Amino acid sequence: DAKTTQPNSMESNEEEPVHLPCNHSTISGTDYIHWYRQLPSQGPEYVIHGLTSNVNNRMASLAIAEDRKSSTLILHRATLRDAAVYYCILRIWQGGSEKLVFGKGTKLTVNP
Amino acid sequence: NAGVTQTPKFRVLKTGQSMTLLCAQDMNHEYMYWYRQDPGMGLRLIHYSVGEGTTAKGEVPDGYNVSRLKKQNFLLGLESAAPSQTSVYFCASSYGQGTGYEQYFGPGTRLTVT
Numbered sequence: 001d002a003k004t005t006q007p008n009s010m011e012s013n014e015e016e017p018v019h020l021p022c023n024h025s026t027i028s029g030t031d032y033i034h035w036y037r038q039l040p041s042q043g044p045e046y047v048i049h050g051l052t053s054n055v056n057n058r059m060a061s062l063a064i065a066e067d068r069k070s071s072t073l074i075l076h077r078a079t080l081r082d083a084a085v086y087y088c089i090l091r092i093w094q095g096g097s098e099k100l101v102f103g104k105g106t107k108l109t110v111n112p
Numbered sequence: 113n114a115g116v117t118q119t120p121k122f123r124v125l126k127t128g129q130s131m132t133l134l135c136a137q138d139m140n141h142e143y144m145y146w147y148r149q150d151p152g153m154g155l156r157l158i159h160y161s162v163g164e165g166t167t168a169k170g171e172v173p174d175g176y177n178v179s180r181l182k183k184q185n186f187l188l189g190l191e192s193a194a195p196s197q198t199s200v201y202f203c204a205s206s207y208g209q210g211t212g213y214e215q216y217f218g219p220g221t222r223l224t225v226t
Contacts, residue, residue, distance in 0.1 A: 034214070043116075043202050043217030044155065087154060099170070100215065102147075102154030 004088045004103040011109045012078045020073040020106055022088030027068050032091040034100065035062065035073045037084040044087065047073065083110045114138055116218035118203050124224045125193040133188040133221050135203030143206040144186035145170075145215065146178060148199040155202060161186055193225045 005023040012018040024033065032051050036044040048055055048062045050071070055062040061074040075082055085105040092099055119134045135144065142163050147155040157170030161180040175197060177189045186205075190197060200222050204215040 036215075041220075043204070043220050044215075045217070046214035049214065099157060099160075100155075102156070104152065104154050 003101065004090060006086075006088050006103055006106045008104070009107045009109065011111065012075075013111050014080060015077050018075040018078045018082070018108065018110075020075075020086050020088075020108065021070065022072070023070045024088070024090055025069045027090060028092070030093055033062070033064060033068075033071050034089045034091050035060070036087045036089060037082075038087065038105070039084045047086070049091070078108075078110045080110050080112060083108055116203055116205055116216050118201075118218040118221050120221060121219070122222045124226065125190075126226055127194060129193050130189070130191050131193065131223075132190075133201055133203075133223075135186045135188070135205075135218060136184055137186075137203075137205040137216070138184065139205060139207075139216065140183070141205035141216070142183075142208045143213075143215075144180065145204040145206075146176070146186065146188045147202045147204065148172065148197075149202060149220075150199050158188065158201075193223075195225045197223065198225045199223060 032049050034049040035047040037047050038044045048057050048060050050062045050064050063072045085107050087105040090101045116137045145160040146158040149155045156172050158176050159170050159178040161167050164183040167178045179187045200220045202220050203218040206213045206215045
């Protein structure tokens with residue numbers, strides 16, 4: 001089964017960069033790496049995704065290792081609103097359809 | 113544009129009772145999903161649908177049934193609720209096939225079975 005491994009929790013200070021790591025050693029060639037975040041009492045929210053190359057969007061950057069067995073989500077300047085659980089997810093094609101395989105995520109605390 | 117909405121937001125059931133959770137999306141998405149989230153855990157896929165009139169089993173389908181009679185709606189049914197089904201249920205939708213598409217999630221339904 002496709003699986004991701006993340007630290008249970010991380011802490012950051014406001015306005016500092018945050019690097020959230022993820023290991024996905026069982027990734028296959030067609031699996032996309034997705035990141036979602038979940039604020040308290042809300043549904044998950046899409047952050048970013050990639051396949052092989054590094055990606056940037058207005059929310060974050062995604063750095064993918066050359067062998068694709070790990071990736072890092074980068075929040076360039078953390079704000080208090082970024083405090084959430086961040087999920088690194090493999091989006092896989094299985095049984096004729098696509099699936100998101102969630103892990104337990106990393107709880108990010110942002111200190112003022 | 114409301115996105116993905118879920119009804120109800122909260123519900124308490126007694127063991128053996130039945131209920132239906134409604135998910136609606138106004139983005140004309142083909143794919144819809146039902147997940148459950150237990151404390152301290154990530155989301156687990158219950159059932160999903162790749163289009164109107166189709167449904168398929170996910171990771172934890174036992175005890176649940178689903179229907180997709182209209183493209184914009186995806187219903188999750190519990191025929192005989194059990195305490196193990198106490199959880200937060202999330203519905204999601206996505207534009208289509210291909211492993212690049214993002215999923216849009218609803219706000220969740222908190223279900224307690226006593």
